[in-house]
Amino acid sequence: MHHGVYRGAAEHPAAGGGEFAVTDPGTGEVVGFVADGQPEDAVAAVEAAAAAFPAWAATAPRQRSEVLRRAFDLMTAETDELARIISLENGKPLADSRGEVAYAAEFFRWFSEEAVRSDGDFAEAPAGGTRAIVTTRPVGIAALVAPWNFPAAMFTRKIAPALAAGCPVLLKPASETPLTALALADLLTRAGAPAGVVNVVTTLKAGSVVGTWLADDRVRKVSFTGSTAVGRRLLAQAAENVVNASMELGGNAPFVVNRDADVEQAVIGAMQAKFRNGGQVCTAANRFYVHADVAEEFVRRFGARIEAQKVGHAFADDTTIGPMITSKAVASIAKLVDDAVAAGAKISHQAPVPRGSVGNYFPPTLLVDVPSDASILREEIFGPVAPVVTWTDEDELVRLVNGTEYGLASYVYSGDLKWAIKFAEKTEAGIVGVNRGLVSDPAFPFGGVKQSGLGREGARAGLREFQETQYFSVDWS
């Protein structure tokens, strides 16, 4: 199957006619070809968005809301087909892809509800006389850049608030997972988004396509999800035209278990926080700090569950953990494990990978006796490896937990809720799971502090990221 770039509600060949292959990370087989978009395609997408913008911004909120609601309904009805596309190009087990479709669709539903909750202010100036009207307007054409790990949800949580606010969007999907983005654009058109409101440029030249958008005065917003390194670069580019920027970046989430925690519940939470999407999640627990009094029990129970994981192809019925996205990702996870072992860590439990497979598989692994300065505790693993460190002193624990440039998610398990909340308050993270291993919900603000990002997605806050405030100072004499 061959796909073009998407603009004006239709696919078009890329300038120059180039294409690239999309592969199944579980087999290495080619599953489709997409257009290799060029800067000319980036400009054409802006033209399409600029033509659509005035009318879209002027539609009644109820009308935009209904487009989003129909997108939710269509996505829900077409779960199986979308899940198949996600599994094919991303490799996650089919059940997880269905879960992602449900999660991704929720952003359409949530923002269809938010779209009609317009708010503002009318006030008398403190000095009297003058009245102020404070209102909002769409920020403008928005460039949306997302990674491959949740190819549907990372886009819907940007597209939905942008469309709710009245902004047209330009999507740049990861080159590993362009098919899901194209399917979303088609779905939104069928849901009633006018031509030019949703545009997609698939490309191997991310830097030049997104760079073209950020250099174009008509693009007033960039919303990026991906690594801190690329986010930093886009922020610098956005500074040139003072483009409004939202950044959802990398993480290094600590998972803390106190001595009074329900260890079985902590292990269930640890499985969710660590192994969802094979560990390829920005909120994935990256390092486990377990109180010495319960460490042996935690490792035994956690290890047993890890050994029971079934690593395999997305479409095999019993698969619980699919392949990593690329062979490069496998090599980088292997290096972190090898370095930790060389520094004194031990592999206590591991699940097998399929024998003789050519896919990008990595065995789910539990590491113990990990030295506190090991690189695996500092760098984002983005894979199915759980390093465990024991603790006894709370002050030292807080220092370790916060000793990172990242601040996205964090998890704490304790039988004493007051202690857990107080601990959460000391944690430098935008999101804290308290006796929970799953923290994402479209209704609540998702985002990080420190070098994990700027701004929030989901909730009311997610809509604000695509709105400008405008204030009218009115003579009232």
Ligand SMILES: NC(=O)c1ccc[n+]([C@@H]2O[C@H](COP(=O)([O-])OP(=O)(O)OC[C@H]3O[C@@H](n4cnc5c(N)ncnc54)[C@H](O)[C@@H]3O)[C@@H](O)[C@H]2O)c1
């Ligand atoms: N905070 C969040 O919500 C969140 C969610 C998912 C993933 N992430 C982070 O994403 C990272 C994993 O994804 P990745 O490795 O694909 O990230 P990445 O930064 O390499 O790529 C993300 C996106 O940026 C594009 N890109 C790459 N270089 C670019 C450039 N020079 N200019 C413009 N665009 C460019 C890619 O093609 C892709 O679409 C992890 O660090 C993870 O924590 C964060």
Ligand SMILES: O=CCCC(=O)O
């Ligand atoms: O990978 C990061 C996003 C995960 C989520 O939204 O739950």
